[in-house]
Amino acid sequence: MNTGTNMHDPWEPFFNEVEGDVKSLLREHGVEGTSLETPPPGMGDLALPCFQMAKKLRKSPQAIAVELGEKLGGKNYAVEVKGPYINFSYKREELLRNTLSALEMMGEDYGRLGRIGKRVIVEHTSANPNGPFHVGRARNPIIGDSLVRILRYAGWDVEAQYWVNDMGKQVMTLVWGVKNLSEEDLPPPERDKVDHIYVRYYQEASRRLEEEDVEERINHMLKEYEQALEDGDLKRHINHPKDKPTRAEEVKEIVEKVLGGMDSSLKRLGVVVDRYVYESQVVVDGTLREVISRLRESERSREEGGAYYLDFSDKPIHGKSKRFFFTRSDGSALYTTRDLAYHLWKLSRCDRAINILGEDHKLQSYYLREALKELGVEKLPEVVFYSFVSLPEGKMSTRKGRVVYLDDLMDEAVRKAKEEVEKRRKDLSEKEMDEIAHIVGIGALRYNIIKVQPEKKITFRWEDALNFDGFSAPFIQYSHARACSILRKAGEAPTPTVKFVERYQEEAELELVKSISLLPHAVYEAAKSARPHIIAQRAYEIARSFNEFYRDSPVLHAPGEIREARLALVLSVRWALSSALNMLGIVAPERM
RNA sequence: GGACUCGUAGCCUAGCCUGGACAGGGCACCAGCCUUCUAAGCUGGGGAUCCGGGGUUCGAAUCCCCGCGAGUCCGCCA
Numbered sequence: 001m002n003t004g005t006n007m008h009d010p011w012e013p014f015f016n017e018v019e020g021d022v023k024s025l026l027r028e029h030g031v032e033g034t035s036l037e038t039p040p041p042g043m044g045d046l047a048l049p050c051f052q053m054a055k056k057l058r059k060s061p062q063a064i065a066v067e068l069g070e071k072l073g074g075k076n077y078a079v080e081v082k083g084p085y086i087n088f089s090y091k092r093e094e095l096l097r098n099t100l101s102a103l104e105m106m107g108e109d110y111g112r113l114g115r116i117g118k119r120v121i122v123e124h125t126s127a128n129p130n131g132p133f134h135v136g137r138a139r140n141p142i143i144g145d146s147l148v149r150i151l152r153y154a155g156w157d158v159e160a161q162y163w164v165n166d167m168g169k170q171v172m173t174l175v176w177g178v179k180n181l182s183e184e185d186l187p188p189p190e191r192d193k194v195d196h197i198y199v200r201y202y203q204e205a206s207r208r209l210e211e212e213d214v215e216e217r218i219n220h221m222l223k224e225y226e227q228a229l230e231d232g233d234l235k236r237h238i239n240h241p242k243d244k245p246t247r248a249e250e251v252k253e254i255v256e257k258v259l260g261g262m263d264s265s266l267k268r269l270g271v272v273v274d275r276y277v278y279e280s281q282v283v284v285d286g287t288l289r290e291v292i293s294r295l296r297e298s299e300r301s302r303e304e305g306g307a308y309y310l311d312f313s314d315k316p317i318h319g320k321s322k323r324f325f326f327t328r329s330d331g332s333a334l335y336t337t338r339d340l341a342y343h344l345w346k347l348s349r350c351d352r353a354i355n356i357l358g359e360d361h362k363l364q365s366y367y368l369r370e371a372l373k374e375l376g377v378e379k380l381p382e383v384v385f386y387s388f389v390s391l392p393e394g395k396m397s398t399r400k401g402r403v404v405y406l407d408d409l410m411d412e413a414v415r416k417a418k419e420e421v422e423k424r425r426k427d428l429s430e431k432e433m434d435e436i437a438h439i440v441g442i443g444a445l446r447y448n449i450i451k452v453q454p455e456k457k458i459t460f461r462w463e464d465a466l467n468f469d470g471f472s473a474p475f476i477q478y479s480h481a482r483a484c485s486i487l488r489k490a491g492e493a494p495t496p497t498v499k500f501v502e503r504y505q506e507e508a509e510l511e512l513v514k515s516i517s518l519l520p521h522a523v524y525e526a527a528k529s530a531r532p533h534i535i536a537q538r539a540y541e542i543a544r545s546f547n548e549f550y551r552d553s554p555v556l557h558a559p560g561e562i563r564e565a566r567l568a569l570v571l572s573v574r575w576a577l578s579s580a581l582n583m584l585g586i587v588a589p590e591r592m
Numbered sequence: 593g594g595a596c597u598c599g600u601a602g603c604c605u606a607g608c609c610u611g612g613a614c615a616g617g618g619c620a621c622c623a624g625c626c627u628u629c630u631a632a633g634c635u636g637g638g639g640a641u642c643c644g645g646g647g648u649u650c651g652a653a654u655c656c657c658c659g660c661g662a663g664u665c666c667g668c669c670a
Contacts, residue, residue, distance in 0.1 A: 036610075037610090037611095039613075049651095051651070054650075055650085082613080083613075083619095084613085114662095118607090167670090170669085170670060171670090219659050225627085258633040305668080307668045308668090317666085320666060321594095321666045324636075325667085327668075334667095334669080335670050336670090358665080359664050362596060362664075362665065363595085363665055368598095373619075385596095387664075423632095424632075425630090437611080451605080452604080452605065453606090455598065455600065455604090456604095457664095458602095467604090468617065469616040469618080469632065469633095470632095471619085472632085474632050475618095477632085478632045481632095482629080485629070485630060489629065509637090544617095546636065550633080551633080554629065555629055557628065570629090592630085
């Protein structure tokens with residue numbers, strides 16, 4: 001269990017020592033393959049079950065546990081044999097010492113691990129720029145952004161990328177709509193925001209797509225646009241008035257406008273994108289052309305009516321999906337082909353690539369992966385798939401008008417948070433209450449998404465989405481604010497230091513230290529396995545143990561040395577909680 | 593029809609990859625706690641055929657097989 005985080009992780013000395021000792025002892029006895037596990041609470045911190053060795057050593061597991069247990073013991077751990085189990089406990093003084101030392105060293109950065117010196121690119125959101133975000137896909141930016149933040153804490157150099165689809169029919173449909181429809185053709189926008197204003201053009205244009213000539217016109221525009229891009233001539237006018245912007249310029253302008261509206265929603269959510277990469281880029285810079293010619297040379301490559309595909313009949317996929325078409329019969333590229341070009345570009349710029357995708361992209365992602373292998377790429381992207389958020393009445397659908405927009409959800413969350421603040425804090429100014437309402441409302445929203453595993457489907461219910469109690473962001477934020485309040489009243493708090501090792505004797509204090517001590521390891525795990533909900537859990541546990549400590553151990557009214565040590569502990573809680581919340585993109589308020 | 597994912601108390605969820613000691617939480621419900629640092633809190637309580645059936649194993653929520661239910665995909669769309 002080498003976490004590679006050395007002095008940042010208080011648990012490492014314990015894990016390393018126990019693991020090392022157990023391994024060599026088992027080797028002496030010629031029994032391998034038994035591994036340490038986490039025992040139930042109250043039974044220590046690591047456990048070694050002895051059932052497996054029973055057959056080989058021809059003794060009862062209980063006898064083996066006793067025998068082996070006697071030979072174990074170390075600087076960091078104590079051993080206790082319980083039936084067929086050997087339990088290892090991290091010695092309190094060592095746990096305290098190592099935790100306090102990490103806190104002392106890291107300060108408010110507690111939870112951050114050492115720099116790895118490697119680069120990871122996280123691609124998330126990448127929603128089509130044709131209208132506002134709806135809740136169905138809201139998991140994407142939340143999972144992606146949290147992962148970005150966690151990876152940064154874990155020591156990676158991270159870049160968050162948004163792959164913008166500025167090609168293809170959906171975009172051209174929007175462009176056609178903007179050019180050909182007028183305000184009278186459209187219902188009033190649901191809100192005064194660019195993406196909401198423009199989505200109406202897209203929706204109406206999509207409806208008219210049923211009409212033959214509209215479809216033809218859009219296809220024509222698309223071809224013209226693609227041709228200009230492929231020729232690398234964005235200034236070229238083809239069948240297009242000379243005194244107007246070119247098609248390419250038009251597309252760019254409209255896409256950027258809509259994207260601007262979408263981006264403001266992301267900003268409000270606290271999501272930060274470092275770089276927008278446009279699909280058209282891979283066409284203009286020639287990467288796409290190169291990918292196509294390399295794919296055509298592949299042994300899997302087949303041709304049918306001028307269209308090219310890779311043949312995956314030998315792979316465990318069936319029916320039509322055995323064939324991955326990468327060009328149309330007119331030679332133009334398809335979406336996944338452009339994605340492939342993007343991935344070549346991306347993978348050459350990082351040590352690790354993570355994509356956040358909706359589960360509907362699984363097959364496409366499989367093609368991408370296999371095609372990359374076909375091109376001789378060894379470093380493949382890791383993919384986090386998430387299931388959709390649906391409504392109790394069914395799947396969200398823009399066309400059927402059965403959607404909850406992210407903007408509305410954020411409004412509602414903030415509104416409800418405002419109500420709650422007003423109930424409790426009559427002393428605050430309107431401005432302060434609004435700030436807190438925003439922090440709490442948005443925090444609750446993000447937390448409710450991130451706390452569950454991405455592959456679970458979510459049915460959207462307002463009462464769940466706006467839950468502010470228990471396992472929720474406000475609970476954690478509240479604990480943080482409580483800690484801040486104590487520190488504020490104390491005026492000054494001593495920095496946690498190993499000198500306080502002896503001063504934490506009460507159960508609630510020890511539990512709290514232990515809870516805090518587990519944060520760095522949680523960061524390591526969450527970053528390694530790309531599972532942000534691990535941090536959500538840890539944050540909750542820390543807040544919970546702090547609330548228990550709060551009940552049992554008075555801080556401000558405690559006598560001299562104890563007060564000092566407890567204040568240092570409260571400061572540690574503040575650091576740990578604000579780090580954890582920060583990793584989830586949730587603001588840690590000083591008061592609420 | 594095939595492939596992938598999910599199925600844990602009234603509801604939501606952790607644990608599943610790497611099988612082990614009584615399946616952790618939360619919401620809702622019931623009973624308590626504001627003369628002490630913010631009650632968005634704390635304490636206690638009831639509530640679980642871990643979807644069903646087989647198998648592997650000393651041991652299965654966890655691994656394998658067969659079902660059932662839900663979601664997603666199976667386009668020269670994105």
